[in-house]
Amino acid sequence: MTQAAPTTPGRAGASSVLLGVVGLAGFAALLEVLPRAGVVPAEYLPPTSTIGRALVAQTERPAFWTAFLDTLQTWLTGLVIAVVAGVVIGVVIGAVPVLREATASTIEFLRPIPSVALIPLAVVLLGTGMEATLVLVVYASFWQVLVQVLYGVADVDPIARETANSYRLGRWERVRYLLWPTTLPYAMTGVRLAASVALILTITGELTIGTPGLGKEIEVAYSSNAIAAMYSLVVVTGLLGVVANVVTRGAERRVLAWHPSVRKEIPA
Amino acid sequence: MSATLLRRTVMVLGLPIALIIIWWFTSANSTDFYQPPLSRILEVFPETWLNDRLLRDVPASLGRLAVGYTLALIVGVAVGVVVGSSRFLRRLLEPVLEFLRAIPPPVLVPVFILVAGIDNAMKVLVIISGCVWPVLLNTVEGVRGADEVLGDTCRSYRIGGVLRLRSFVLRAASPQIITGARQALSIGIILMVISEMKAASQGIGFIIIEFQRGFQIPEMWSGVLVLGLIGVLLSLLFRAVERRVLVWYYGVRAAERGTR
Numbered sequence: 001m002t003q004a005a006p007t008t009p010g011r012a013g014a015s016s017v018l019l020g021v022v023g024l025a026g027f028a029a030l031l032e033v034l035p036r037a038g039v040v041p042a043e044y045l046p047p048t049s050t051i052g053r054a055l056v057a058q059t060e061r062p063a064f065w066t067a068f069l070d071t072l073q074t075w076l077t078g079l080v081i082a083v084v085a086g087v088v089i090g091v092v093i094g095a096v097p098v099l100r101e102a103t104a105s106t107i108e109f110l111r112p113i114p115s116v117a118l119i120p121l122a123v124v125l126l127g128t129g130m131e132a133t134l135v136l137v138v139y140a141s142f143w144q145v146l147v148q149v150l151y152g153v154a155d156v157d158p159i160a161r162e163t164a165n166s167y168r169l170g171r172w173e174r175v176r177y178l179l180w181p182t183t184l185p186y187a188m189t190g191v192r193l194a195a196s197v198a199l200i201l202t203i204t205g206e207l208t209i210g211t212p213g214l215g216k217e218i219e220v221a222y223s224s225n226a227i228a229a230m231y232s233l234v235v236v237t238g239l240l241g242v243v244a245n246v247v248t249r250g251a252e253r254r255v256l257a258w259h260p261s262v263r264k265e266i267p268a
Numbered sequence: 269m270s271a272t273l274l275r276r277t278v279m280v281l282g283l284p285i286a287l288i289i290i291w292w293f294t295s296a297n298s299t300d301f302y303q304p305p306l307s308r309i310l311e312v313f314p315e316t317w318l319n320d321r322l323l324r325d326v327p328a329s330l331g332r333l334a335v336g337y338t339l340a341l342i343v344g345v346a347v348g349v350v351v352g353s354s355r356f357l358r359r360l361l362e363p364v365l366e367f368l369r370a371i372p373p374p375v376l377v378p379v380f381i382l383v384a385g386i387d388n389a390m391k392v393l394v395i396i397s398g399c400v401w402p403v404l405l406n407t408v409e410g411v412r413g414a415d416e417v418l419g420d421t422c423r424s425y426r427i428g429g430v431l432r433l434r435s436f437v438l439r440a441a442s443p444q445i446i447t448g449a450r451q452a453l454s455i456g457i458i459l460m461v462i463s464e465m466k467a468a469s470q471g472i473g474f475i476i477i478e479f480q481r482g483f484q485i486p487e488m489w490s491g492v493l494v495l496g497l498i499g500v501l502l503s504l505l506f507r508a509v510e511r512r513v514l515v516w517y518y519g520v521r522a523a524e525r526g527t528r
Contacts, residue, residue, distance in 0.1 A: 112503035241370025
């Protein structure tokens with residue numbers, strides 16, 4: 001359907017990296033110039049260099065690293081729980097037609113419930129610790145994985161299924177050789193989506209509930225009027241998000257290197 | 269015939285009804301202050317919501333979401349088409365866009381309170397700034413991935429301008445744009461609620477957080493139900509629109525699968 005652009009590294013790769021760096025530099029320069037020229041008020045949007053200095057100052061604070069690790073812990077714990085639960089439940093539900101039929105309406109109903117709706121519940125039931133934020137994170141990212149896995153299981157090629165029948169593959173062999181290879185690309189898409197959703201909800205929980213972490217640090221910096229510090233923390237969360245995207249995409253490419261034809265069909 | 273219909277009905281309604289019944293009975297004698305019986309939650313529901321809250325706060329929230337979401341769609345698709353059509357721009361801006369997309373949108377709530385105060389403009393800006401990235405980046409991908417043969421055909425027939433944009437570029441990118449729009453919608457709902465929880469005097473998020481702070485627990489639960497219902501309704505609405513817009517795409521996919 002679509003012609004995937006060749007992603008071979010080489011001359012084209014090098015020049016595009018260079019252009020990208022130019023783009024980033026231009027963006028940073030723009031944010032440096034705009035406040036200095038008075039186009040935007042500098043007290044609301046400090047120039048890049050000021051934010052950069054604040055960022056360096058952050059890295060020298062032990063409290064920053066504690067918050068950083070707290071965020072990392074909540075995020076990864078939530079993500080792992082959501083992925084394991086999503087894959088296991090997805091494969092079980094997807095592989096048994098009756099279960100699939102019986103749960104479809106419930107899943108369709110529960111999935112769009114915005115996880116932020118659970119914030120007050122999480123607070124009154126679990127307090128303001130990591131558990132409360134974890135509930136939001138798991139709830140939001142679980143559906144991403146589950147739904148992708150369900151799509152994947154449903155996508156098993158009929159001919160492959162019949163072939164498996166002819167060879168009388170047992171239950172586990174079917175899961176291993178039939179379900180798993182078909183589902184994996186979908187599951188990886190689910191993991192990639194879940195990773196960024198989990199980060200968003202981790203920060204959201206910290207920001208609104210007050211669970212320790214970068215989100216809370218942002219809130220503290222904001223309320224104590226440390227504007228440059230606040231922006232520097234925003235940059236850190238952005239970098240975390242970039243790392244998440246790069247890592248999950250890299251993992252996707254590695255895990256699915258053997259399955260290029262299916263990869264093209266994954267909706268991004 | 270009627271047997272299969274009955275079976276389908278049981279399949280669709282069975283589990284939800286069972287879950288509600290379980291909730292009803294397990295919570296029936298609950299004396300836990302924080303987990304009131306379902307009957308109590310439903311009892312306070314009408315008096316809590318069927319008054320000017322439904323006429324004032326819910327439309328206020330949804331109105332902000334609608335404005336912010338629509339603007340994000342317009343900006344995202346417009347910029348996405350421009351960036352996606354140009355190899356140079358794509359390479360220049362990709363890292364910047366990836367970074368901006370990766371910033372978790374809720375952290376922008378304090379930023380925009382600072383810049384735009386706590387009125388409607390701030391909440392709409394927050395929603396736009398969160399929703400625009402998935403739309404923009406998916407549009408870029410969609411435009412980039414458009415069928416080259418069709419592009420060449422357009423060139424041969426000298427199809428350009430608005431016609432090319434409408435019947436080739438946007439059409440080819442529409443499955444991706446819809447994917448982006450779906451991600452944007454759930455982010456938009458999150459931001460709608462959070463911006464109201466952080467700074468507002470009305471809106472659904474504000475009401476729920478007020479109930480929580482005032483320990484009006486059954487009312488708070490009813491608010492959670494309202495928010496859940498809004499999420500479900502918006503997703504149904506989105507699906508209806510998606511079916512209409514992408515009807516041709518499902519046809520193509522079905523045909524491709526048939527011949528495979």
